[in-house]
Amino acid sequence: MRIVFMGTPDFAVPSLEACVETGNEVALVVTQPARARGRGQKIAASPIRQRAEALGLPVLETERVNQAQDLARLQAAEPDLVCVTAFGQLLSAEALAVSAAGCVNVHGSLLPRWRGAAPIHHALMAGDAVTGVTTMFMVRRMDAGDIILQRSTPIGPTETQAELACRLARMGGELLTETLELLERGEAPRTAQDLAAVTFAPLLKKEDGQVDWTQSAERIRNLIRGTVPWPGAFCFVAGGRVRLWEAQTESSSAAAEGEPGRVVEIGPEGIVVAAGDGLVRLTEVQPENKRRMPATDWSRGARIRCGDVLH
Numbered sequence: 335m336r337i338v339f340m341g342t343p344d345f346a347v348p349s350l351e352a353c354v355e356t357g358n359e360v361a362l363v364v365t366q367p368a369r370a371r372g373r374g375q376k377i378a379a380s381p382i383r384q385r386a387e388a389l390g391l392p393v394l395e396t397e398r399v400n401q402a403q404d405l406a407r408l409q410a411a412e413p414d415l416v417c418v419t420a421f422g423q424l425l426s427a428e429a430l431a432v433s434a435a436g437c438v439n440v441h442g443s444l445l446p447r448w449r450g451a452a453p454i455h456h457a458l459m460a461g462d463a464v465t466g467v468t469t470m471f472m473v474r475r476m477d478a479g480d481i482i483l484q485r486s487t488p489i490g491p492t493e494t495q496a497e498l499a500c501r502l503a504r505m506g507g508e509l510l511t512e513t514l515e516l517l518e519r520g521e522a523p524r525t526a527q528d529l530a531a532v533t534f535a536p537l538l539k540k541e542d543g544q545v546d547w548t549q550s551a552e553r554i555r556n557l558i559r560g561t562v563p564w565p566g567a568f569c570f571v572a573g574g575r576v577r578l579w580e581a582q583t584e585s586s587s588a589a590a591e592g593e594p595g596r597v598v599e600i601g602p603e604g605i606v607v608a609a610g611d612g613l614v615r616l617t618e619v620q621p622e623n624k625r626r627m628p629a630t631d632w633s634r635g636a637r638i639r640c641g642d643v644l645h
Contacts, residue, residue: 335518338413338432340364340399340421344381345499348507349419349440351385356514360391361411364404366422367395400426408432415517418472419506422451430472437472438513440506442499443535444468444484446527449477450535454499457489457535458560461552464488465498467506469513471524480524482513492582494562538565545569547595547644551583551612569595570645571638577620584613595644604629607644 335358339350342365353360363386368379379387379395386393396404399421405428408416416437418425430437443453444466450456457465466486470479485505489498516522543565545554558567558581567578584606592598592608599606604617616629621636632638 335359335414335514336361336412338362338364338408338411338416339382339386339418340416341382341419342366342380342422343420345442345503345506346382346419346421346440347385348503349417349510350382350389352507352510352514353417354389354391356511358514360386360389361413362394362407363391364394364396364399364408364421367397397423399423400429405429405432415514417510417514419510424476425472425474427474430474435517438482438510438517439470439472439477439479440510441468441470441477442502442506444486445470445477445481446529446532448533448535451537453535454502455495455535455538455560456533458493458495458498459556461556462489465502467502467509469509478527480526482516482522482524483509485509492559494559496562540565543567545578545644547607548610551609551614554609554614555581555583571636571642574636575622576632576644577622577626578616578618579620579626580616580618582615582617584615592641593643597638597640597642597644600630600633600638600640602630605633605638 337353337358337360339353339360341350363382365380365382368377370377383393383395394407408429409432413433415435416433418437419440443457445468448456464486466484468484469482473479487505513522543561545557545567558578561567568575569578594608594610596608597605598608604615607614607616618626619629619632620626621632
């Protein structure tokens with residue numbers, strides 16, 4: 335088949351590779367423009383552009399794929415199919431109709447759970463035990479199309495968003511390979527989504543990472559691992575902002591508990607903080623404008639004491 339591929343971040347790279355490795359002709363790769371990336375915020379091309387160029391594929395960078403000139407590029411490519419993975423733009427009816435076979439999407443959840451731009455974050459933050467990937471036929475409504483295939487996987491008890499995203503990206507590429515083979519044979523199934531089971535995963539904002547210590551210890555731990563590396567969980571102590579990288583829950587006793595946010599123990603294995611229900615042991619943190627470090631080292635340098643309150 336002749337394919338137009340749309341994608342932007344690392345998550346989409348295995349899907350692009352699947353399109354190539356299955357022997358299809360990738361006529362055009364569409365991605366978002368270069369942006370500031372990484373700690374140094376240097377301008378860099380998207381991971382998809384970098385991989386496409388390494389594969390010798392033509393690339394279109396655009397902030398508005400639905401504008402007339404870009405639609406013309408898509409139509410000129412004359413695709414049999416459009417494949418989309420984490421592209422970052424909603425497609426118009428005209429874009430969806432560029433190929434007679436329509437558009438196929440790889441999504442990082444078991445739809446209809448977690449429709450939206452941040453399914454992996456939300457699955458972890460909600461404490462889901464299982465997640466997976468879905469391929470579907472695209473429609474105008476976000477992530478609402480008929481399901482083609484799904485694969486599930488358990489979420490590891492300490493797995494972070496970054497780690498889970500890497501696994502699901504590989505699974506997505508494998509599932510797209512199977513999907514393309516079915517489409518080529520005209521045997522791709524269509525299963526309507528259960529509307530009663532729909533949940534949403536909107537894009538996160540920086541402020542979504544702030545810890546609410548009145549929540550349960552398990553919910554706080556899930557927020558921390560579900561926002562690695564972005565937007566990042568954080569709290570404030572003595573007026574300073576502290577990024578929280580790693581934590582675990584602790585069994586609590588009446589003697590150890592305090593008001594939510596209060597430091598109840600400091601030791602070589604970290605700082606124990608009271609939550610609304612249970613205790614959280616912080617093991618790795620990052621003070622503002624400093625490097626990541628063991629929480630115990632931070633407590634010594636910042637002179638954190640038992641009884642101090644994190645906000």
